[in-house]
Amino acid sequence: MKILIIEDEQGLRETITAYLTEDNNICESCYDLQGAIAKLAFYTYDFVLLDIGLPDGDGFAVLNYLKDQTRSEAVIIISARNSLDDRIKGLNIGADDYLIKPFHLAELKARIIAVFRRKSTNSNNSLVFNEIVINLMGRSVEVNGSAIILTRKEYDMLLYFIANKGKVIAKTALAEHLWGDEMDMHDNFDFIYSHIKNLRKKILDLTSNDYLKSIYGIGYKFTDE
Amino acid sequence: MKLSSHYNKVSIIVTLSVLFFGAVIYFFAINNIAESLHDDHLSEEVAEVLEYINLNKQLPKQRDFDEDQIKFSKLKSTHIATRFYDTVYNNPRVNINRAGRAVEGSLVFKGDLYKFNIVISKESTEYLLQLIATITLTLIAALLLVLFLTNRYLLKDLWKPFYRILYKIKAYNVLEIEELQLTPTKVNEFKELDNAVYVMSKRVKHDFQNLKHFTENASHEMMTPLAVITSKLDTLIQDETLKQEQLDQIHDIYSAAGKLSRLNQSLLLLVKIENNLVGDIEQLNLDRLIDIKTRQFQEVLLSKDIQVTTALASKEITCSKYLIDILLNNLFSNAIRHNTANGKILIKLSNSQLVFQNTGLSIPLNNETVFDRFEKGKTSDGIGLGLTIVKNICNSYNWDLDYIFTDSLHTFIVKFR
Known part of the structure; x- marks a missing residue:
């Protein structure tokens, strides 16, 4: 995937670029509106990450540009403004998702994959990780050809892990992804642990590979290494 | 007391006292004038009597002097000084006693010393006084009435702009977008x-x-x-x-x-x-939303062994779904966070109110500050804005939010209007 990252905050730009530059992804970045339009004029991308508050104008201009040129780049807005109006405006001009700062990189990656899957019409709409096959349309999971029944939380969790395969995912990131706003009341992660335990058990029933590794004190990692 | 009644009181007291003292002075002045007129009249009478005696060489008879009553009596030897005094006048024809004025003195007739006494009636001046008094009293009454009415209606009208301004200030809310309008008035x-x-x-x-x-x-x-x-x-x-x-x-x-x-x-x-910036108002089934919320919190409730009992009547509200979601989230979070292990949460919804009750510390919270920003329990790991947000959401819909501590349950009541 070819990704353009438009973000004026250097620290954020660099870490996003570093996190996403893997899995054969090519990332380019720029820090202002002018640079973004210039890059988009010369190259095509699969994905654009767009910050709304840019130093030389607001990011909606990029969306308008893409719309006028009838381009097919998928766009995720990353904004510090949690405003319903901005969100609706962005989605109306053609953005595919809207992510509010601060966010976890794992969350960003999961969103990118979800949007990309949704957008790509030619794909068979399944996500494959070795012997695990997730059918995104039917929300069903097969391991070694036999279906396993997952609860909604377990399914979301598995999807999140596979989207971020090979990466350490912090417990807080996982909790925020699964529980969202409710999460702000408990910093105890016992129930994450019970979901993880169930998910691992269900997968291990059908395969001998334990992909789900616990990184003590901080979180989990889904990897086949 | 209203300013106009203050003014009314003062002006009526001042007017009344001025009029009263005026009336007293007036009365004495007129009385004095009348007295001196009577005395003049009596002096003339005396002069007439003396003239009569000189002319006719005899004492005058009663009938020679109309209504005035003249008496003569012999004195032994001493002169008496001439003096005027008030007395009673008896009209012999109708036999009625009236106020009268008299003069007495002494004169010498044919070598003898006589005392004379003349009484005249004061009836006519009395009548005049009464007339003047009546007119004055009527005037005073009329004046008071006019004063009262002017004060009441004119002043009220005069102060109208003031009350309009006052009303505006009372209704002023700094949160409202609308600007305060000027009140047109001619008074500087x-x-x-x-x-x-x-x-x-x-x-x-x-x-x-x-x-x-x-x-x-x-x-x-x-x-x-x-x-x-x-x-x-x-x-x-x-x-x-x-x-x-x-x-x-x-x-x-x-x-x-x-x-x-x-x-x-x-x-x-x-x-x-x-700022009232949250739009997306829609019809919502509050009972349904509470059910959904209870399910969302199920895991947390289970992990803390908290039992939830609900008694929900059907209730429709027209609100922002986003805000109601936050309201329920915060009420739930609050009830869970401050609960004890094996605790209880009771949720009651009726047409007029929503009640959240939870077990917890056995000490009631401070009623005055419980909804203040960053006001939180010592053991709370929250940020202290949850209930403030609940309060503000209630305010924005004109609902009342109360906290009470009953039956060792912390109780939050949202009263709809």
Whole structure:
């Protein structure tokens, strides 16, 4: 995937670029509106990450540009403004998702994959990780050809892990992804642990590979290494 | 006491006393004048009597002097000084006693010393006095009535702009977008007052807006550095050489960053609610929403062994779904966070109110500050804005939010209107 990252905050730009530059992804970045339009004029991308508050104008201009040129780049807005109006405006001009700062990189990656899957019409709409096959349309999971029944939380969790395969995912990131706003009341992660335990058990029933590794004190990692 | 009644009181007291003293002085003056007229009349009588005696060489008879009553009596030897005095006049024809004026003195007739005494009636002047008194009293009454009416109606009218301005100030709310309007008036003082109020309200609103913008901008500006912290941590934990203690510390940084971000979101939400910036009003089934929310919190409730009992009547409200979601979230979170193990949560919904009750500390919370910003229990790990947000959401829909502590249950009551 070819990704353009438009973000004026250097620290954020660099870490996003570093996190996403893997899995054969090519990332380019720029820090202002002018640079973004210039890059988009010369190259095509699969994905654009767009910050709304840019130093030389607001990011909606990029969306308008893409719309006028009838381009097919998928766009995720990353904004510090949690405003319903901005969100609706962005989605109306053609953005595919809207992510509010601060966010976890794992969350960003999961969103990118979800949007990309949704957008790509030619794909068979399944996500494959070795012997695990997730059918995104039917929300069903097969391991070694036999279906396993997952609860909604377990399914979301598995999807999140596979989207971020090979990466350490912090417990807080996982909790925020699964529980969202409710999460702000408990910093105890016992129930994450019970979901993880169930998910691992269900997968291990059908395969001998334990992909789900616990990184003590901080979180989990889904990897086949 | 109203200003106009104050004024009425003072003006009536002053008017009455001036009129009273005036009337007293008036009465004595007229009385005096009448007296001296009578005395003049009596002196003339005396002169006439003396003239009569000189002319006719005999004492006059009663009938020679009309109505006036003259008496003569012999004196032994001493002269008496001439004097005037008030007495009773008896009209012999109708035999009625009236106020009279008399003179007495002595005269010499044919070598003998006589005392004379003349009495005249004061009836005519009495009548005049009565007439004057009646007219004066009527005048006083009329004057008082006119004064009273003017004070009442004219003053009331005069003060109307003042009451309009006062009403405006009372209704003034710094949160409202609408500006205070000027009240048209011809009275300079009120015009000045109105202008002062207008300028002040504008300044207050401006300052308030500034402060709000500051909060909003500060919160927004903090989001980007927070995003940097979070993403750097996400990158940092990928490092496989990190030791256990370092990971523990990173986890704490995560928690703090998460807390800071939630704090910011809450502050921004408060600004939004106060500015009425949350639209998307729709018809909602509150009972259904509470059911859904209870299910969402199921896991947490189970992990803490908290039992939820609901008694929900069907209730429709027209609100922002987003805000109601936050309201229920915060009420639930609050009831769970401050609960005890094996505790209870009771939720009752009726047409007029929504009640959340939970077990918890056996000490009631401070009723006055429970909804204040950053007011939280010593053991609470929340950010202290949850109930403030609930309160503000209730305010924005004109609902009452109360806290009471009954039957060792912390009870929050939302009263719909």
